[in-house]
Amino acid sequence: MRIVLLGTGGYHPNDRRHTACLMLPESGIIFDAGTSFFRVPQYMQTRDLQIFLTHAHLDHIVGLSFFLVPMLTGQVDSVKVYGEASKLDAIQAHLFSEEIFPLLPDYEFITLPEQVSVPEQGTLRHINLEHPGGSVGYRIDWPGHSLAYVTDTSHPEQHLEFVKGVDLLIHECYFPDEQAEWADKTGHSHTTPVAELARDAGVGKLVLTHIDPQQTGDDPVGIEVAQKLFPNTILGEDLMEIEF
Ligand SMILES: [Zn+2]
Ligand SMILES: [Zn+2]
Structure with a gap:
């Protein structure tokens, strides 16, 4: 899987990162639709599609x-957008007002x-997360592979x-430890x-994402701190492709 x-x-x-969107091109599965969603058609x-x-x-x-x-140009047959009811209502009422x-x-x-149910015999489940206004985390289990995406x-x-x-955990890491106090304040x-x-x-690999946009350098969250605790950690970058 990719x-x-x-x-x-x-x-x-x-200049380095667009906001949240992850895609499994072979399955047509997409998580979130931030500013990087403009990249979807080329993949x-x-x-x-299931978003x-x-x-x-x-x-x-x-x-x-x-x-x-x-x-409008017929590049897709169907696009299903899943989310909590209150969030979908807000999107239709406000974003598409x-x-x-x-x-x-x-x-x-x-x-x-x-x-x-998602392609390749996968099953997706979600969990409610603590965040201002609430957020959900996702997990997909396929025969022989699994993935979780947890942000905000x-x-x-x-x-x-x-x-x-899970084989692959993609988790937000907005702040380095030095700003722990801000993490609590902002959710x-x-x-x-x-x-x-x-x-x-006991996950297989950890990928850090949803990075503070004020940090544009190579080490925004202290990767060595993370790798000391969990060696198979990498920092996500836009357009990175991960096999799992
Ligand atoms: Zn966010
Ligand atoms: Zn948020």
């Missing part, structure tokens, strides 16, 4: 308004059921059971608790 990190930044884009390999939104903060949804051309973006692309909005949350230890044993994570989660949950 996942492409289309966007690895939090809050707003910068599309299926005519049906799973973690929540409706702008850095995770604004890209839904970028998809009009692929839809007459004054903001007057043409609603032909999305099928679906309130997240407990389980969703301040207490990594709370979803230990949910991510247990985001910092390095040590994320790496401890990966270690304690």
